[in-house]
Amino acid sequence: MAKVVLPELGEGIEKATVSYWYFKEGDRVKEKDDLVELATDKATFNLPSPCSGILLKIAISEGDPARPGDILAVIQDDPLL
């Protein structure tokens, strides 16, 4: 089981908005696939999947804010991958 955590995005950025999930819960994802897009005022930032597996849980929905350190999703190891 891997937790997808929002990293530090740089000085002065205390939160970003989850703008797009590339997958839905239950989908298979591969390591380095684009997983989620976050938006600040003038930038969008894509977070890749840290591992291959099944996207078990989306913890923060599109349109909601996230802060560095927040868990965005949980990915379960897939024995087939």
Add this chain to the structure above:
Amino acid sequence: MEFEVFDLGLIEYERALSLQKETHLKVKEGLLESALIICVHYPVITLGRAAKENSLLVSREELQKRGIGLLRVERGGDITYHGPGQITCYPIFNLGYLKKDINLFLRQLEQVAISFFAGLGICAGQRKGLTGAWVENKKISSIGISIKNWITFHGLSINIKSDDLGGFRLIKPCGMDIEMACAEEILGRELKMGSLKENLIKSFQEVFS
């Protein structure tokens, strides 16, 4: 950081976007350290991720009649206009070679624009909380970026020619009630786009080397 420069000349927005993505892949795969794409677009309005319904002030039919394209894109920010009187720059920079700091990169892009305009004798500056380069309260350079794998794309546009400012009156630039400026209007003389590209590349080198 070293970057290769690609001058695409006058090009459709969609074609340039596709070349940005191809270049982004090359940087991701390590075939290029980083790249700077410079081009000029046919008239087009783009809607970034933060674009609001009321940021477009005319109908889609009106845009079609004027031959202005309309596209939704993945960059950050609200609405903007591109036209042949602007130089648009797409830095495909691997922030792994610089600093993984989104705000710092935005401020560095502003510095590029400020340094470029200073070379023309125009005193542009930053405004707290408002991204872009400004001459007094008018915006002269707009910025909106995307980052994937800490490699940037999209970028900034630099307003040069005064006959292009009309396009901004069809929108609320960046979703705000602001006026736009351009270099020709401030200097009161005509400028040739071609010779200015080299100055812009030098400004990028100054800020990012």
